[in-house]
Structures are given as C-alpha cells and as structure tokens.
Amino acid sequence: MPTVDIDPDELRELTGREEKSDEELQEDLFGLGLEFEGWTDEDEFELEFAPDRLDRLSVEGVARSMRYHYGDSRGVHVPSTNAADWTIEVDESVPDERPYVTGAVIRDVDLDEDGLDSLIQLQEKLHATMGRKRAKGAIGIHDLTMLKGSAATEGNPTIRYVGVEPDGDQFVPLDSDAELTPAEVLEEHQTGREYAELVSEYERYPAIYDDIGLFSFPPVINGRRTEVSTDSRDLFVEMTGTDQWTIDKMLNIVCYALAARGATLEDVRVEYPDGELVRPDLSTKTKRVAHDRIETLLGIDLDPDEVIELAERSGLDATRSEDEATGDAGSPITPLEDRDGLEERNNPSSSDDLKAEDASTDDLVYEVTIPPYRVDVLHPLDVIDDLGRAYGFNDLEPRYPEVGTVGGRHERSRLERTARTQLVGLGFEDMLNFHMIDEGQNYERLDVEPGTGVYGAGEPATIKEPYSEDYTMLRTWCLPSLLQVLENNTHRAYPQHLSEVGFAAELDGTENTGVGEGRHVGAVLASHDSGYEDAKARLQALARDFNVDLGTPATEHPTFIPGRAADVVIDGEVVGVVGEIHPKVLVEHDLEVPVAAFEFDLEALR
Helix, strand or coil, X not given: CCEEEECHHHHHHHHCCCCCCHHHHHHHHHHCCCEEEEECCCCCEEEECCCCCHHHCCHHHHHHHHHHHHCCCCCCCCCCEEEEEEEEEECXXXXXXXXXXXXXXXXXXXXXXXXXXXXXXXXXXXXXXCCCXXXXXXXXXXXXXHXXXXXXXXXXXXXXXXXXXXXXXXXXXXXXXXXECHHHHHHHCHHHHHCHHHCCCCCCEEEEECCCCEEEECCXXXXXXXXXXXXXXXXXXXXXXXXXXXXXXXXXXXXXXXXCCCCEEEEEEEEECCEEEEECCCCCEEEEEEHHHHHHHHCCCCCHHHHHHHHHCCCCEEEEECCCCCCECCCCCCHHHCCXXXXXXXXXXXXXXXXXXXXXXXXXXXXXXXXXXXXXXXXXXXXXXXXXXXXXXXXXXXXXXXXXXXXXXXXXXXXXXXXXXHHHHCCCEECCCCCEECHHHHCHHHCCCCCCCCCCCCCCEECCCCCCCCCCEECCXXXXXXXXXXXXXCCCCCCEEEEEEEEEEEECCCCCCCEEEEEEEEEEEECCCCCHHHHXXXXXHHHHHCCCCEECCECCCCCEEEEEEEEEEECCEEEEEEEEECHHHHHHCCCCCCEEEXXXXXXXXX
C-alpha cells in the first residue's frame, strides 16, 4: 500500500488543533482510513492510505480531510482563479506519444522548508501513482520569475510545448552545472538514465521553451534556471502526459495543496492546433444516490438532514431531489475536451448500469456534488462509503442477518484444498501469487508468443488503465509467477520445490464475459539434479491420488527443452504440459540450477 510522510506539528497547525497529542492524531487519522505505520527518521508519521485517495498524498490534503472530519469545514470548496495571463502554445511537432499538456500559475505562495518538502513529496507520489512512474503524466514546477514568455497576439506571455531533435538545443538540468542536449541528459545525467526508457524511442523529444530557451524536458527533468526554492513566491506548474483527464486531475490536486498554503490560483490558456482549453479545470461532478440505498448499505436509519450533514462533513454537497435516481449526472465537456481518456469517463452506458442498481421512483434521491480534487468517486457506492466514514464505521452496530443460513465449502474449493494438500505431501511448498502480471513476465521471458496455441499462450485479458506497469493483465498460466519466485530466492538454499493452485484467465469468445477463467495446478522443482523424470513422477503420484488416467506424449513447447517436454493428457484430454525449462528461460530469470515443471487445468482432476 502507498505511504505518505506527515509532520504531526504541521498537521496540527494546518488543522488548527494544536491541543491534539500524537496518539489522538493517530486515532483520528485511522478513522479516515489512514493507518499509522511508524515514525520516520525525521520524526514524521508514516501513514498508509488507500491508493484511491490521491488527494491525501500531502499534509495539506490530509489536513483538509481532518478539518471535514472534525466538522470545522463543510461542503465543497472550489478556490477562485484569476483570469489567464500566461499561455501554453502546443506545436504540431510535439511527439504523438505525449501530446497533452496542462498548467496553472500560482501566485503569492509562502514556501518554507516544510512547505517545499511537502510539495516535492506530493509531486513524486503523484508521479508514482496516477502518473504511472511519469509515463502517463509528469509534473514540472518552476519559479515563474525566471520565465520570460514570448509576446502573444493578445499580449499574454507565451511558452511553447514542442518536439525537438535529441541532439538539439542545450540546457542546464537540475543537479548539474553543465549544458546538455536532451540526448546527453539521457546518457550522462542520473535522472536522465532513470527515465530514459520513457522517451528514448521517440523520433523527437518533448520540450518546453520560453523566450530565453529550453527550460523543461518532460517527463525526464526540469532545467536548473527555473528551480523552485523557499524564496520562490510565484510558480508556474506544467504537466504533460498521454491523457488529458489524468494530467488535469493531477493538476487539481497540486493546486488545492498550494491554495491551502494561501496561494492564489491563476488560469493558463492552453492552445492546441485544433482549439483552446483554459486550465485548471475546477468544475465539479455530480452523482445521484437514493436514500434507501444509503440506509440499506450502511444498515442504519437516517433522516434527510442527517444525510446532507454527513455529505458536507465528507467534503461533498448534497441536495434533496424527488426525481428518479439515474446514477450519474456528470458535468458536460466541451468538444475540445473530448480527448483521449475523456470519452470513457463520461460514457452514458455507465449511467445506465447505475440506474438499474440505484433507481427507485418512490424514494428520496440526493444529488451529490463531487469536488475537483476527488478522482476516486466513480459510482454512487463511493459516495455512500464517504457517508459511512463520516458517520463512523466504529459506531455501526453489528447484527446477524435476518435469514439464517448454514455455510459450507464449495465443491471447487474442496478440490483446490485437496490438490494443495496432496502437493504438500509430495514435497512442494504451497504458493499464493498475484493473479495479475505484465506481458513481458507472462510471455516474453518464457519465450511464448500470445495466440500460438501452446499451453499458456492464450490471448490476454488486459487492464485498460492499470495502476502499475507491473500488473497490466491477468496471467494466462501459473508458471511465470512460480519462476519469478525462484528468481527472487536465488540467495536461498536448494532444492526449492514450489507449487500453486491458482487463478488464470484468457480471452474466450464463447464466454458471455468474453474471458475464460479457470484454476491451474502448477509446480516447479529447482535443484542441481532436477529433470523431466522428477516432474513426471510427482505428476503421476498426483494423478493416482485423484484416480485419473495420465498420459504424457512428447510435444514441443518454447519454454521447455526440445525432447524433454510432454503434453499432460488426463482421461484422454490434453490439459497441460510437463518438462525441463529451457536454458534461455533459466538465464532470463538468473537461475543457475536446472528446473523441471508441470502445469495443468485443475478441472481435469474431478
């Protein structure tokens, strides 16, 4: 889970609760879902939080939530913005892989050491989470007084977002004294080497210029000329990325954090070749929630005034409406804003789904306003979760269901448990691995091409917007996960015999969901003398335990050594593969001992 470091003294100052002890603060934070993990070396709280609440990545965001929790703040607050003075002009030369930009001007911010540290932490935490390690969105924060904008036709100072040649103009990057081209930054600068893979394949690199020259090389590094310090009072915030919605929401979170320190926000005009935006976009969204749905899920009786009060104590606004609950009534978007990623977030089909679940023509309905910094409220259930936290989950009284039932283990669960027990009896250590993986681990590192027909090569069910580049799809077989465990345990003694009865999935047009799901039995044997015979012997013992007929005719599989692999045929049906792992796969996983393995579909043991 993500963590954030918070200075308790600063938290007391921002919440106006100087009398709170550290223990009381920790208890209050726990009520918000922020769990105290310990103290840092700088005597700060290390807090673990739900990864959906990205507005709590800084002390300012945590303090805002606590003020609502205490009842000191109520309802949706949208800071005002001054009219745009600066313009970002997007040139047609910008790389197609990173076409979007947004920005804001921050005036009169008071940045002491704590404030600057909090801003840097917020920037890096947003990079790691919503920005997908800068791949989807990257933040640049600059001292505005060091920028010189070109005079635009309307008199506004203008900076330009362009694409440049890798060996083009030079600039001095942060933490450097030498002028470097973008290509030299990727080769010679530590930060450049760290993020080189994000842009190294581009024909032209993204860059931002003012009238003096290049000052930002997103998503890699900013220039030293515009470095922010505690003396900075006016800031220019720019963000580039692959999705307009993502960088706009990241910008909102930063703007709210700086506004909490007394800053004044100023709009920035973004001029694309095909139109214009004004940012930051601090418009609100609305969700419609039925009163009976709130009471059913929370298990308590509430009158309408209580619901409205709980919403306001959650940082939301709620008004009564006698209309039918229709799920979602998001604010409209302009044609120019209908860019990558925005259509899906405003897709009417999602409203239809919510209508079926929450509609009730006879019940009271609330129209709930969502503030601009909340990126996690996607469904009326998210609103109800906020109401429950404001009420206090510890204050809910547990009760037994009105319908008495007798539980029992599902047939599939009994089969899984029996298979695990038998595998442990055969000398394997039982594993429980993640069901999600990335394409490289699932296919490339095992020398498998998707859709080639060999075991484990099914077409992947991918995650449309993954939170991490390490988990982009559902795995199609268990063997990649088991080899990863071996790779992470090369420092431990051999033999290492590991097994897993785990979930796997692949695209299947015959299923009504489009995805075929199943449970696989996988096992690896790693030692200096592991071979095909060892894996087959254990496979035969497992087949005897379940009284099934086992056959192992020779086969070819790219993950296994030719001539040392066989299909697993149970009761006349090919259900898996067994063999010795190919040396190139072993080298790919830094394994220096032979590995034998087998994997097959659990259902074959019924």
